[in-house]
Amino acid sequence: MVEYLDDPRLITAERLRGGFFEGWPAPPSVERHLEILRGSEVAVIAVDGASGDAVGFVTAVGDGVLSAFIPLLEVLPAWRGQRIGSELVRRVLARLGGRYAIDLVCDPELVPFYERLGGLGGTAVMWRSRGDATGNQT
Numbered sequence: 001m002v003e004y005l006d007d008p009r010l011i012t013a014e015r016l017r018g019g020f021f022e023g024w025p026a027p028p029s030v031e032r033h034l035e036i037l038r039g040s041e042v043a044v045i046a047v048d049g050a051s052g053d054a055v056g057f058v059t060a061v062g063d064g065v066l067s068a069f070i071p072l073l074e075v076l077p078a079w080r081g082q083r084i085g086s087e088l089v090r091r092v093l094a095r096l097g098g099r100y101a102i103d104l105v106c107d108p109e110l111v112p113f114y115e116r117l118g119g120l121g122g123t124a125v126m127w128r129s130r131g132d133a134t135g136n137q138t
């Protein structure tokens, strides 16, 4: 059974070692992953109730009043297709509580996933540093 943690202080680096940031050329370390969770305005973590290991997470950063952005959502491959991703999105939206603007950027094929959760497809402008997310200086 999957449980959802609203407080990232309840998760340890040891519980984040399942292989998040799939496909990233230089993914953050688990310690940086923990920093990301703890530095976000809202973080929800899906946990395997049997082992306590994290199987998914979502983060939101925002101004606390009008706006928020959802930079990261991921469910470990073995746990996909069980509505965990949808539940994480529902929970982060509920925590953000009707903010005027909640934005995220995704690949076109994922737009229907977010539309089913009430999102509106649109256009976006973005800046990306495609290099190293590990925190090591390059």
Ligand SMILES: CC(C)(COP(=O)(O)OP(=O)(O)OC[C@H]1O[C@@H](n2cnc3c(N)ncnc32)[C@H](O)[C@@H]1OP(=O)(O)O)[C@@H](O)C(=O)NCCC(=O)NCCS
Residues within 6 Å of the ligand: 072, 073, 074, 075, 076, 079, 080, 081, 082, 083, 084, 085, 086, 087, 104, 105, 106, 107, 109, 110, 113
């Ligand atoms: C996107 C993601 C979080 C969905 O998690 P999940 O727990 O499998 O999601 P759910 O079970 O709630 O929903 C699955 C639905 O989303 C659709 N979906 C998931 N990933 C998709 C993708 N990359 N392209 C198209 N559809 C996708 C599935 O087809 C499925 O639809 P269905 O119910 O009609 O079959 C997960 O696939 C993931 O971690 N992907 C890699 C990271 C990523 O792309 N994150 C989003 C960044 S914007």
